[in-house]
Amino acid sequence: MTDLAKLTLVESIKYVKEKKCSASELVGAYIKRIEKSDKLNCFNTKDLENAHSKAKKIDTNQKLDKALVGAPIAVKDLFCTKGVKTTASSKILSNFIPTYESTVTEKLWNEDAILIGKLNSDEFAMGSSNETSNFGNVLNPYRLNNQNLVPGGSSGGCASAVAADLTSATIGTDTGGSIRQPAAFTGIVGLKPTYGRCSRWGIVAFASSLDQAGPMTKDVKDAALMLDVISGYDEKDSTSAKKPKSSFLSSIKNNVKGLRVGVPKEYRVDNMPKEVDDLWKEGIKILKDNGAIIKDISLPHTKYALPTYYIIAPAEASSNLARYDGVRYGFRAEGKDLTEMYENTRSEGFGAEVKRRIMIGTYVLSSGYYDAYYLKAQKVRNLIKIDFDNAYKDVDVILTPTTPTPAFKFGENADDPIAMYLNDIFTVTANLAGLPAISLPIKHNKDGLPLALQLFGKSFDEQTLLNTAYFIEQQVNFKSQVKDWWMS
Numbered sequence: 001m002t003d004l005a006k007l008t009l010v011e012s013i014k015y016v017k018e019k020k021c022s023a024s025e026l027v028g029a030y031i032k033r034i035e036k037s038d039k040l041n042c043f044n045t046k047d048l049e050n051a052h053s054k055a056k057k058i059d060t061n062q063k064l065d066k067a068l069v070g071a072p073i074a075v076k077d078l079f080c081t082k083g084v085k086t087t088a089s090s091k092i093l094s095n096f097i098p099t100y101e102s103t104v105t106e107k108l109w110n111e112d113a114i115l116i117g118k119l120n121s122d123e124f125a126m127g128s129s130n131e132t133s134n135f136g137n138v139l140n141p142y143r144l145n146n147q148n149l150v151p152g153g154s155s156g157g158c159a160s161a162v163a164a165d166l167t168s169a170t171i172g173t174d175t176g177g178s179i180r181q182p183a184a185f186t187g188i189v190g191l192k193p194t195y196g197r198c199s200r201w202g203i204v205a206f207a208s209s210l211d212q213a214g215p216m217t218k219d220v221k222d223a224a225l226m227l228d229v230i231s232g233y234d235e236k237d238s239t240s241a242k243k244p245k246s247s248f249l250s251s252i253k254n255n256v257k258g259l260r261v262g263v264p265k266e267y268r269v270d271n272m273p274k275e276v277d278d279l280w281k282e283g284i285k286i287l288k289d290n291g292a293i294i295k296d297i298s299l300p301h302t303k304y305a306l307p308t309y310y311i312i313a314p315a316e317a318s319s320n321l322a323r324y325d326g327v328r329y330g331f332r333a334e335g336k337d338l339t340e341m342y343e344n345t346r347s348e349g350f351g352a353e354v355k356r357r358i359m360i361g362t363y364v365l366s367s368g369y370y371d372a373y374y375l376k377a378q379k380v381r382n383l384i385k386i387d388f389d390n391a392y393k394d395v396d397v398i399l400t401p402t403t404p405t406p407a408f409k410f411g412e413n414a415d416d417p418i419a420m421y422l423n424d425i426f427t428v429t430a431n432l433a434g435l436p437a438i439s440l441p442i443k444h445n446k447d448g449l450p451l452a453l454q455l456f457g458k459s460f461d462e463q464t465l466l467n468t469a470y471f472i473e474q475q476v477n478f479k480s481q482v483k484d485w486w487m488s
Contacts, residue, residue, distance in 0.1 A: 026070050028052075034166050036487040041137065042120055048117070051116045074117040076158050083099075089135055140159075152186065152423075153181070155190075158182065175212075181424065183439045189215075190214070192212055200237050207315075224470075246463065248463060256471045263399055264400065273404070287399070314357040315360075330349070331348070396457075
């Protein structure tokens with residue numbers, strides 16, 4: 001008998017449409033696993049009763065024609081879901097229940113996907129290891145010598161839930177690599193679309209010029225299907241692009257002949273593990289042996305990407321998080337007057353990493369430092385984008401590693417924020433330039449941990465990105481080695 005929870009998203013929807021299983025049976029298969037998954041700590045909120053009800057309703061339909069019919073989907077706890085708690089994994093929003101639905105989640109439910117819960121993340125998406133959540137850290141379903149590993153961040157709950165078959169697919173957010181890095185650590189596919197491809201309306205904001213919603217899935221075709229559904233113009237979002245609706249899944253091609261692939265010399269960083277360098281060479285060889293044209297390229301301002309990101313992102317965060325004051329919604333601490341109430345609420349409501357970034361952001365925006373830091377960072381950001389524009393005159397996609405290391409142990413970088421920030425070294429440039437990028441698992445290292453490669457695409461050219469990723473995926477035939485050690 002088929003284990004329904006092990007099917008890909010595309011396969012499971014086909015099962016429902018062809019009546020090989022009911023929506024109720026599909027949802028039930030995932031709920032069984034979710035109910036035994038507390039050790040992983042993926043969920044901040046479960047919505048299992050409502051999921052059962054919606055599945056039963058779908059089963060009474062004669063028409064099973066929606067794109068995601070019956071698919072049980074949990075989403076990052078950064079997307080506002082009407083009537084379902086949305087916390088951003090922070091104490092300050094621990095009792096917030098939205099009265100409205102984010103645009104991208106509404107698109108999922110309009111296609112008959114079924115919400116099964118909200119997934120844990122770093123607090124306000126600030127982190128690279130899911131260790132900053134107010135609700136405790138998520139565990140990676142992969143382990144090293146029976147020791148727990150981080151799932152990456154900030155979308156760590158999303159990554160672990162997909163890898164452990166607790167959701168058929170999910171959507172995360174990517175501000176500096178927060179979809180791609182956890183996808184790499186857990187052996188799944190993570191796609192960050194072009195900035196503006198998917199609406200940001202109804203997503204709890206971290207850094208508004210960098211944040212982008214995107215799919216995290218079991219394979220590339222699932223990512224294409226999810227992007228089909230969640231992309232599109234939204235008049236409620238002023239940064240949403242007026243682009244015609246695409247059909248990414250039906251347009252996937254399994255061919256890279258003549259594709260021009262750029263390999264940037266700046267991504268060969270000091271002390272990069274040999275296994276990551278060898279993985280990169282393996283990816284290059286796969287493409288070259290199948291007719292792609294490999295070109296060495298230069299992205300000279302890459303070395304400034306991390307410091308640029310860690311000026312711009314905290315600056316925007318300090319502005320966005322100013323709204324959390326305990327007056328209108330969320331957590332409120334007591335104080336003898338209004339000022340003390342503000343101070344106590346923000347002091348008690350935010351965690352250490354969020355406070356650190358608010359302080360950095362406020363500093364770089366302050367009088368006397370704005371020109372020296374924030375304005376200069378924006379100029380460097382523009383130079384980074386120009387680097388990519390110049391590279392794309394000669395290449396169609398760019399191939400790099402996703403992360404400098406495989407998943408690491410909890411606490412390994414907890415006392416060193418700089419070491420933690422370096423996890424984003426290969427990913428932040430896509431956000432600064434607003435480009436699409438995808439991470440896909442390639443192989444397991446000698447310790448059985450997944451290693452991933454990343455592809456950057458041209459602005460709004462997700463199709464070439466998905467085509468290339470799909471081709472590589474077919475060549476490497478990666479198979480998850482996740483064991484269900486966590487099932488209680």
